[in-house]
Amino acid sequence: xxxxxxxxxxxxxxxxxxxxxxxxxxxxxxxxxxxxxxxxxxxxxxxxxxxxxxxxxxxxxxxxxxxxxxxxxxxxxxxxxxxxxxxxxxxxxxxxxxxxxxxxxxxxxxxxxxxxxxxxxxxxxxxxxxxxxxxxxxxxxxxxxxxxxxxxxxxxxxxxxxxxxxxxxxxxxxxxxxxxxxxxxxxxxxxxxxxxxxxxxxxxxxxxxxxxxxxxxxxxxxxxxxxxxxxxxxxxxxxxxxxxxxxxxxxxxxxxxxxxxxxxxxxxxxxxxxxxxxxxxxxxxxxxxxxxxxxxxxxxxxxxxxxxxxxxxxxxxxxxxxxxxxxxxxxxxxxxxxxxxxxxxxxxxxxxxxxxxxxxxxxxxxxxxxxxxxxxxxxxxxxxxxxxxxxxxxxxxxxxxxxxxxxxxxxxxxxxxxxxxxxxxxxxxxxxxxxxxxxxxxxxxxxxxxxxxxxxxxxxxxxxxxxxxxxxxxxxxxxxxxxxxxxxxxxxxxxxxxxxxxxxxxxxxxxxxxxxxxxxxxxxxxxxxxxxxxxxxxxxxxxxxxxxxxxxxxxxxxxxxxxxxxxxxxxxxxxx
Amino acid sequence: xxxxxxxxxxxxxxxxxxxxxxxxxxxxxxxxxxxxxxxxxxxxxxxxxxxxxxxxxxxxxxxxxxxxxxxxxxxxxxxxxxxxxxxxxxxxxxxxxxxxxxxxxxxxxxxxxxxxxxxxxxxxxxxxxxxxxxxxxxxxxxxxxxxxxxxxxxxxxxxxxxxxxxxxxxxxxxxxxxxxxxxxxxxxxxxxxxxxxxxxxxxxxxxxxxxxxxxxxxxxxxxxxxxxxxxxxxxxxxxxxxxxxxxxxxxxxxxxxxxxxxxxxxxxxxxxxxxxxxxxxxxxxxxxxxxxxxxxxxxxxxxxxxxxxxxxxxxxxx
Numbered sequence: 001x002x003x004x005x006x007x008x009x010x011x012x013x014x015x016x017x018x019x020x021x022x023x024x025x026x027x028x029x030x031x032x033x034x035x036x037x038x039x040x041x042x043x044x045x046x047x048x049x050x051x052x053x054x055x056x057x058x059x060x061x062x063x064x065x066x067x068x069x070x071x072x073x074x075x076x077x078x079x080x081x082x083x084x085x086x087x088x089x090x091x092x093x094x095x096x097x098x099x100x101x102x103x104x105x106x107x108x109x110x111x112x113x114x115x116x117x118x119x120x121x122x123x124x125x126x127x128x129x130x131x132x133x134x135x136x137x138x139x140x141x142x143x144x145x146x147x148x149x150x151x152x153x154x155x156x157x158x159x160x161x162x163x164x165x166x167x168x169x170x171x172x173x174x175x176x177x178x179x180x181x182x183x184x185x186x187x188x189x190x191x192x193x194x195x196x197x198x199x200x201x202x203x204x205x206x207x208x209x210x211x212x213x214x215x216x217x218x219x220x221x222x223x224x225x226x227x228x229x230x231x232x233x234x235x236x237x238x239x240x241x242x243x244x245x246x247x248x249x250x251x252x253x254x255x256x257x258x259x260x261x262x263x264x265x266x267x268x269x270x271x272x273x274x275x276x277x278x279x280x281x282x283x284x285x286x287x288x289x290x291x292x293x294x295x296x297x298x299x300x301x302x303x304x305x306x307x308x309x310x311x312x313x314x315x316x317x318x319x320x321x322x323x324x325x326x327x328x329x330x331x332x333x334x335x336x337x338x339x340x341x342x343x344x345x346x347x348x349x350x351x352x353x354x355x356x357x358x359x360x361x362x363x364x365x366x367x368x369x370x371x372x373x374x375x376x377x378x379x380x381x382x383x384x385x386x387x388x389x390x391x392x393x394x395x396x397x398x399x400x401x402x403x404x405x406x407x408x409x410x411x412x413x414x415x416x417x418x419x420x421x422x423x424x425x426x427x428x429x430x431x432x433x434x435x436x437x438x439x440x441x442x443x444x445x446x447x448x449x450x451x452x453x454x455x456x457x458x459x460x461x462x463x464x465x466x467x468x469x470x471x472x473x474x475x476x477x478x479x480x481x482x483x484x485x486x487x488x489x490x491x492x493x494x495x496x497x498x499x500x501x502x503x504x505x506x507x508x509x510x511x512x513x514x515x516x517x518x519x520x521x522x523x524x525x526x527x528x529x530x531x532x533x534x535x536x537x538x539x540x541x542x543x544x545x546x547x548x549x550x551x552x553x554x555x556x557x558x559x560x561x562x563x564x565x566x567x568x569x570x571x572x573x574x575x576x
Numbered sequence: 577x578x579x580x581x582x583x584x585x586x587x588x589x590x591x592x593x594x595x596x597x598x599x600x601x602x603x604x605x606x607x608x609x610x611x612x613x614x615x616x617x618x619x620x621x622x623x624x625x626x627x628x629x630x631x632x633x634x635x636x637x638x639x640x641x642x643x644x645x646x647x648x649x650x651x652x653x654x655x656x657x658x659x660x661x662x663x664x665x666x667x668x669x670x671x672x673x674x675x676x677x678x679x680x681x682x683x684x685x686x687x688x689x690x691x692x693x694x695x696x697x698x699x700x701x702x703x704x705x706x707x708x709x710x711x712x713x714x715x716x717x718x719x720x721x722x723x724x725x726x727x728x729x730x731x732x733x734x735x736x737x738x739x740x741x742x743x744x745x746x747x748x749x750x751x752x753x754x755x756x757x758x759x760x761x762x763x764x765x766x767x768x769x770x771x772x773x774x775x776x777x778x779x780x781x782x783x784x785x786x787x788x789x790x791x792x793x794x795x796x797x798x799x800x801x802x803x804x805x806x807x808x809x810x811x812x813x814x815x816x817x818x819x820x821x822x823x824x825x826x827x828x829x830x831x832x833x834x835x836x837x838x839x840x841x842x843x844x845x846x847x848x849x850x851x852x853x854x855x856x857x858x859x860x861x862x863x864x865x866x867x868x869x870x871x872x873x874x875x876x877x878x879x880x881x882x883x884x885x886x887x888x889x890x891x892x893x894x
Contacts, residue, residue: 004686005686005687008683008686012675012683016674016675081672081674082672087631087636087637088666088668088669088670089669089670090669090670090671090672092634092635092636093634093635093636093659093662093664093736094659094684094687095656095657095659095660095687095688100656
């Protein structure tokens with residue numbers, strides 16, 4: 001290797017693309033500001049984007065697309081300027097050899113399109129209080145950006161000019177997007193491509209290795225034979241078709257995905273959602289394994305905020321209930337860094353919603369049952385589901401639920417921003433109250449104290465939430481016991497996970513209530529569900545998750561629980 | 577497998593070199609030896625395989641079979657150290673257009689240990705090139721002069737030029753040739769020039785090869801070639817008849833009444849006239865004229881076309 005040449009070439013490339021790179025850096029900075037804004041007055045990128053609605057969405061998507069196009073043009077320009085492919089290229093008879101040029105090109109692309117965004121991501125994470133976890137952006141970004149850069153480098157190395165590289169890349173991305181969209185729209189649910197993280201990883205890994213090998217081969221040996229190019233393409237696309245058939249990735253197809261063992265554990269971490277996205281939740285390289293003392297069980301995060309966003313409700317509801325995000329739209333959002341607080345990829349929220357959906361006997365959200373099943377097993381595979389209780393709605397509980405709804409739908413925050421009218425009524429009618437109890441292994445020893453919906457009692461964590469199947473409205477109450485032993489709840493319409501900047505709002509909207517308030521509610525629809533989850537290695541009590549006979553299973557669990565309680569009592573009395 | 581000779585004498589060598597594209601041989605069994613210090617002109621009509629040969633020698637494209645080397649290094653495995661001693665100028669070669677000449681020179685400088693600043697300044701003055709102008713804004717002539725400049729200033733041991741003078745005006749052509757001559761004065765320099773501009777090449781080359789349809793039909797020193805080829809005009813008596821066959825060294829024979837013209841490719845000042853008198857009847861007068869390289873080239877190529885029917889000679893249009 002000749003470092004002098006490589007550095008010189010990189011500097012030359014950066015200088016040649018200085019204007020485009022300047023624009024790219026401006027875009028990165030804009031994204032950084034939106035994602036990580038730390039100022040209280042500016043409630044954060046997610047809220048800003050949500051509030052400006054479609055314009056924000058358009059801005060997010062168009063920024064991302066522009067950044068991609070810029071990257072494409074710059075990398076293609078670099079490749080073509082020293083044209084490794086062309087036998088009339090300037091460098092082919094110069095002392096610079098292919099491996100040096102190849103290294104220089106990869107170095108230029110890495111510097112501009114991996115290191116620069118990673119730097120901003122690290123800043124974002126640090127501002128978000130992620131600490132050393134922020135380092136997880138490095139492998140994720142190398143992986144993520146590498147997957148974008150490698151095809152560009154390869155295509156640029158086999159095409160004679162920038163224009164053709166651009167056309168091929170844009171056409172490929174466009175056709176892939178169309179394929180995904182049409183497969184989503186036209187295919188029946190069972191046939192939709194819903195790649196599991198495992199499957200996605202396998203495919204991406206094969207593609208990455210394939211593109212890297214092809215690019216290196218192409219660049220070093222300047223292979224230009226058409227047959228070889230076609231063979232390359234074959235090598236890339238064959239796995240896409242073959243892998244689902246050749247391997248055990250059954251969960252690629254939804255209606256075959258009831259096997260809970262195939263589910264993947266994707267726990268959540270209590271970091272502000274946009275940072276979590278940057279850091280690696282929902283990415284290939286995750287952060288959770290390295291932080292054993294954190295709360296990794298997927299508890300609800302900042303759902304109220306999202307729920308209170310009126311116009312965005314249906315959209316986020318739909319997204320959430322998809323087991324994995326419907327590409328390509330969400331993928332763009334996700335990669336752009338403009339993930340909304342409690343956004344579709346907020347899998348923690350999704351977990352509980354889906355869990356509740358799965359146990360919704362009225363089947364109001366039947367379409368999502370499969371997804372719910374999978375999701376629940378995905379998140380809870382680390383924990384054993386010990387009991388699922390559907391409690392009879394006593395007056396107190398009903399009042400509690402309804403009051404929470406009243407507060408949430410009637411709070412100032414809500415009224416200030418959205419006038420949803422009739423939906424409030426509807427929401428109230430369909431409200432459900434859920435409680436999740438999760439017992440953890442002894443190694444699990446901390447719950448963030450600023451998570452009001454989580455109550456820790458000994459080795460058990462109890463989470464309370466209110467559920468609205470139509471709009472995914474969730475609210476939170478942490479029980480408190482006053483001097484007389486009466487239990488009271490806080491309702492938080494702000495985000496417990498949105499960081500210190502949200503404190504003002506948090507206080508403003510905190511509502512305290514007790515059980516004695518009397519508010520009318522529809523008895524038939526309101527249910528209280530309690531799910532107890534207990535960690536048990538990596539196994540999950542499967543029978544509790546089966547969808548076919550939910551009520552049966554629930555009854556079975558209830559009787560099991562009942563008998564356990566009776567046994568306990570018996571043991572206790574005999575001990576006495 | 578034909579092996580390359582292991583000798584320091586040869587700057588460029590090719591043995592049984594072949595390049596096949598689909599069903600067509602671009603270069604066929606080409607053998608070539610160019611001594612160090614020699615300036616070799618590779619001539620041939622369009623599509624004869626000159627550029628392909630040069631590209632194989634330079635390691636730009638791989639031969640289908642056979643071997644070739646430059647400065648003793650196989651062309652298929654050339655490393656940076658060899659390219660530091662080779663200059664390559666091609667009519668179609670691309671330049672980093674976004675750079676100014678100054679940027680390009682600064683960028684190239686570290687890679688050539690023999691970079692000669694004085695020679696650079698001399699050439700810059702001779703070529704009258706603007707340092708601050710972007711290459712893409714330069715005229716065709718200026719770009720070609722730039723290519724010469726950046727290939728000469730490190731005093732390459734071997735210079736390979738592919739149609740270097742094509743489409744250049746006479747002044748720029750002269751300037752480029754002057755630069756070449758300056759370069760060739762220092763040390764034992766070798767050049768391989770492929771060109772149609774035979775007059776220019778004739779001034780430079782000491783050896784010549786003629787390639788046609790991928791085959792090297794002639795490989796000889798220019799002086800020797802010019803010495804052995806003569807245009808012959810013979811006047812014979814009125815009643816004389818030509819014999820049915822003529823010596824193979826007489827090319828492109830044309831008759832007009834009593835006049836016979838041909839090119840004698842085996843001219844011998846002592847024997848050729850005797851041979852003519854022995855073969856042709858009633859010879860009244862014989863004239864031998866020396867030929868320029870261009871005339872020899874045209875004569876040989878035309879004769880060859882006549883013999884093999886040309887590249888597309890087998891096609892008959894009804």
